[in-house]
Amino acid sequence: MSSEEGLSSTITDWFFINSWWLLLPFVMILVIAAFIVAFVLLLYMISPLISPKPLKLNGAHVVVTGGSSGIGKCIAVECYRQGAFITLVARDEEKLLRAKKEVEKFAINDKQVVLCVSVDVSSDYTQVENVIKQAQEKLGPVDMLVNCAGTSVSAKFEEIEVERFKEMMELNYLGSVYPTRAVITTMRERRMGRIMFVSSQAGQIGLFGYTAYSPSKFALRGLAESLQMEVKPYNIYVTVAFPPDTDTPLLAEENKSKPLETKLISETSGIWQPDQVAKILVKDAVQGNFNSSVGPDGYMLSALTCGMSPVTSITEGLQQIVTMGLFRTIALFYLGSFDSIVRRCMIQREQSKAADKRE
Numbered sequence: 001m002s003s004e005e006g007l008s009s010t011i012t013d014w015f016f017i018n019s020w021w022l023l024l025p026f027v028m029i030l031v032i033a034a035f036i037v038a039f040v041l042l043l044y045m046i047s048p049l050i051s052p053k054p055l056k057l058n059g060a061h062v063v064v065t066g067g068s069s070g071i072g073k074c075i076a077v078e079c080y081r082q083g084a085f086i087t088l089v090a091r092d093e094e095k096l097l098r099a100k101k102e103v104e105k106f107a108i109n110d111k112q113v114v115l116c117v118s119v120d121v122s123s124d125y126t127q128v129e130n131v132i133k134q135a136q137e138k139l140g141p142v143d144m145l146v147n148c149a150g151t152s153v154s155a156k157f158e159e160i161e162v163e164r165f166k167e168m169m170e171l172n173y174l175g176s177v178y179p180t181r182a183v184i185t186t187m188r189e190r191r192m193g194r195i196m197f198v199s200s201q202a203g204q205i206g207l208f209g210y211t212a213y214s215p216s217k218f219a220l221r222g223l224a225e226s227l228q229m230e231v232k233p234y235n236i237y238v239t240v241a242f243p244p245d246t247d248t249p250l251l252a253e254e255n256k257s258k259p260l261e262t263k264l265i266s267e268t269s270g271i272w273q274p275d276q277v278a279k280i281l282v283k284d285a286v287q288g289n290f291n292s293s294v295g296p297d298g299y300m301l302s303a304l305t306c307g308m309s310p311v312t313s314i315t316e317g318l319q320q321i322v323t324m325g326l327f328r329t330i331a332l333f334y335l336g337s338f339d340s341i342v343r344r345c346m347i348q349r350e351q352s353k354a355a356d357k358r359e
Ligand SMILES: NC(=O)C1=CN([C@@H]2O[C@H](COP(=O)(O)OP(=O)(O)OC[C@H]3O[C@@H](n4cnc5c(N)ncnc54)[C@H](OP(=O)(O)O)[C@@H]3O)[C@@H](O)[C@H]2O)C=CC1
Pocket: 065, 066, 067, 068, 069, 070, 071, 072, 089, 090, 091, 092, 093, 095, 119, 120, 121, 122, 148, 149, 150, 151, 152, 171, 172, 175, 198, 199, 200, 201, 242, 243, 244, 245, 246, 247, 248, 249, 250, 251
């Protein structure tokens, strides 16, 4: 072998080994592309999880429908003690004035105002729009609207007058649509705002005795989800609250005619005080959380029924992913016990009917 041949084969080997490097740019492009795709996917997953900036209640204008009693009144107090200006909306003027005096005790500065507006939130949209306009003229644009006006009926399906089904939808559902409709345009223009809908645990689970009430509370969730998707780019955050039984005049009234089954089933998540409930609801609305639940059963119910509802924090999303199967397992036991409550009550009723006949 001549030295020339040896040299050329060394050059060929050298080129052969090192020519792999020519592929390097392509490999790098592939790796970078993969990273970009992964990053974009991650951004997509993370983007709905980014928490909004909390609302400053100090100096904010908060409108509370149903603010003259129960949970609504406690929400007004909670906002007032954080420096907000309040508009209380309800029908009964005397009750409104009494509530105003109670709320005013919690002032933290002498500029704060409580305004009372008497209107039926469920009957005529134009009226609702007018009173909201008046309130905005006096206390400035609405920063937070709390839709808390509502009522309930608890009885067996065939014992509820058919008119009541319509009333429930009118007050609990339309009575939340109208005030929301009246504030949303200004909120959009200002690119800020909070809207709370007060649903109920009976708006997450259908229960014995709530055939008229539950659907009106489920409806709020559909409204809230749709609206949230529309207004999120305008920095407006929607909250749906799902309180358990709460010690208010409404619960006292409801208890007068409530079927035993409903009482026994609702006891599962206990009876809460309205000020405890209000604190949790206000905190969630201020933070812009979509879901607001009260107590351990409320927490489980919300994780279990999250469906396609928006998430407002990474921990919330992770908790839902991890706990859903476990909570469904627990829920099956609850459902079993509710069925047995209903069956036992039925047997008891039939026995006492038979005894009555014998007498
Ligand atoms: N208490 C409970 O156990 C639970 C209650 N909830 C929900 O919380 C909300 C408040 O309940 P709660 O505080 O117990 O009830 P209350 O009966 O104590 O308060 C209801 C408020 O709504 C007002 N209201 C009623 N009807 C109208 C109307 N047509 N137009 C304007 N205002 C009206 C009332 O004033 P006025 O009558 O003068 O108009 C009152 O201020 C309701 O939506 C209820 O469904 C949810 C879960 C549990």
